[in-house]
Amino acid sequence: LPRSLVTINDLTNDEIEAIFALADDFLREMPTPGKEWRIGGRISLAEEFVLSTLFYEPSTRTRFSFESAMHRLGGHVISSASRDTTSAAKGESLADTVRVLENYSDVIVLRHPWEGAARVAAEYTDVPVINAGDGSHEHPTQTLCDLYTLRKENESVREKRSFRDLTVLLRGDLKHGRTVHSLVYALARFGAKFIPSPATEDLALPQHVIDRLRREYDCYPASPKDLDEEFLKDVPINAVYVTPDKDKSHQLAWVPEVELSVKVNQIHAFYVTRLQLERADGDSPPTYPKVDSRFLNGSRFRQSSVLHPLPRVEELGYDMDSDSRGVYFKQASYGVPVRMALLAAMLKLRGDILSASPPDANKYEQFDGGGRIECLNGQCVTHLESERRHLKPKFFIVTEDQKHFGGAQPQLTLRCAYCEYEVHPHCLGSKSHRKYDCDPARLSHIRPLSDLVFFNDEQQALEAGYQRYKGTPVHV
Numbered sequence: 001l002p003r004s005l006v007t008i009n010d011l012t013n014d015e016i017e018a019i020f021a022l023a024d025d026f027l028r029e030m031p032t033p034g035k036e037w038r039i040g041g042r043i044s045l046a047e048e049f050v051l052s053t054l055f056y057e058p059s060t061r062t063r064f065s066f067e068s069a070m071h072r073l074g075g076h077v078i079s080s081a082s083r084d085t086t087s088a089a090k091g092e093s094l095a096d097t098v099r100v101l102e103n104y105s106d107v108i109v110l111r112h113p114w115e116g117a118a119r120v121a122a123e124y125t126d127v128p129v130i131n132a133g134d135g136s137h138e139h140p141t142q143t144l145c146d147l148y149t150l151r152k153e154n155e156s157v158r159e160k161r162s163f164r165d166l167t168v169l170l171r172g173d174l175k176h177g178r179t180v181h182s183l184v185y186a187l188a189r190f191g192a193k194f195i196p197s198p199a200t201e202d203l204a205l206p207q208h209v210i211d212r213l214r215r216e217y218d219c220y221p222a223s224p225k226d227l228d229e230e231f232l233k234d235v236p237i238n239a240v241y242v243t244p245d246k247d248k249s250h251q252l253a254w255v256p257e258v259e260l261s262v263k264v265n266q267i268h269a270f271y272v273t274r275l276q277l278e279r280a281d282g283d284s285p286p287t288y289p290k291v292d293s294r295f296l297n298g299s300r301f302r303q304s305s306v307l308h309p310l311p312r313v314e315e316l317g318y319d320m321d322s323d324s325r326g327v328y329f330k331q332a333s334y335g336v337p338v339r340m341a342l343l344a345a346m347l348k349l350r351g352d353i354l355s356a357s358p359p360d361a362n363k364y365e366q367f368d369g370g371g372r373i374e375c376l377n378g379q380c381v382t383h384l385e386s387e388r389r390h391l392k393p394k395f396f397i398v399t400e401d402q403k404h405f406g407g408a409q410p411q412l413t414l415r416c417a418y419c420e421y422e423v424h425p426h427c428l429g430s431k432s433h434r435k436y437d438c439d440p441a442r443l444s445h446i447r448p449l450s451d452l453v454f455f456n457d458e459q460q461a462l463e464a465g466y467q468r469y470k471g472t473p474v475h476v
């Protein structure tokens with residue numbers, strides 16, 4: 001199968017670094033005098049290839065920069081800028097659409113309003129699929145542009161070839177912001193500190209993202225005590241996350257008294273996002289405090305770069321445009337070299353940057369839900385009428401380690417294979433034995449997986465005619 005890019009976790013850190021090195025090469029080889037962030041000219045590297053851009057939601061930066069990137073590489077582009085100009089408007093499923101497009105093009109870039117849509121597309125085609133944003137889930141290529149900008153703007157990152165010294169404050173709609181979800185995983189993986197500062201409490205990072213940061217990326221919340229008081233006075237903070245010091249036990253990070261060495265003296269970057277009104281559940285939008293020169297007046301912000309995935313609405317002052325800290329137009333411009341490098345990597349135009357299979361491809365066992373479990377995320381593509389006809393809910397059985405949850409009993413966790421939302425069924429059972437249990441330890445004893453069934457609660461198990469296991473778990 002070709003390598004697709006559905007989430008930022010489909011790339012290793014080394015692969016991301018290799019893509020950035022290639023983006024540097026393109027900027028060097030195709031310069032625009034006086035504008036070191038802009039690609040100029042065209043080369044003949046992708047003459048044999050065609051890119052499809054299939055956008056079911058509006059876009060300026062992502063679609064045009066992908067198309068520009070393909071043209072600059074000498075390739076060709078076919079495009080649909082809205083769902084209404086495709087047969088999706090007549091009810092065609094995404095699965096059918098991409099099976100057709102794979103015969104017309106060599107790589108598909110998809111933007112879709114439903115979470116997990118890009119994974120569906122990747123499953124149904126033989127050409128690579130790149131997620132250009134799927135609902136509130138992820139926007140991995142924006143994260144590549146964000147990291148590349150952080151690297152370009154920060155001398156220490158360039159010199160040390162590491163993001164570990166970086167502190168990034170994430171401001172705005174962290175709940176619905178797909179760019180934020182991809183970015184926090186990447187920052188955690190690269191060892192940067194980040195400080196989520198949601199515009200309101202309701203717009204904080206989703207719980208399953210927080211759980212995953214702990215579970216898979218060893219990224220733990222620091223107590224506000226670990227920050228200096230002056231900082232807390234200036235900036236509203238709902239939570240602070242740090243990646244642990246490699247030399248210390250991760251377990252210790254849970255103990256509030258432990259010295260975490262996260263005193264924040266300087267914010268290297270402000271990452272501002274707009275309120276995602278198109279995905280907000282509330283009736284009236286919350287007031288959104290503006291980031292502008294006045295807001296960034298403090299000494300700790302003197303060297304801070306201000307990034308924004310754009311478009312901006314009210315949350316970022318226009319006075320930042322003439323402030324050297326505002327780098328968001330450069331960030332948008334880097335979309336071309338970064339996406340050129342990604343396309344070149346996926347189409348193998350300059351060496352073999354990507355390994356044959358994605359990282360962690362077989363980390364967790366996959367389970368079809370036994371027909372009883374549906375994804376609880378109402379925005380998951382498995383609930384979309386056109387896809388329900390052919391798509392069965394599918395989950396990864398996520399195994400927990402007690403240390404990640406402060407020694408508490410781990411929960412049973414099923415992660416939707418499409419939108420990655422997590423469900424916590426209360427009980428599990430064996431179909432062949434018609435027995436159930438609410439002890440996660442039973443999980444490892446029920447094999448094969450086709451014999452496994454999950455229940456939301458004991459009542460559901462009893463109604464299905466299952467009896468509770470007696471005694472300690474046994475091999476069945």
Ligand code: CP
Pocket residue numbers: 058059060061062063133142309310311
């Ligand atoms: N940053 C971003 O995704 O912008 P567009 O919606 O304009 O593509």
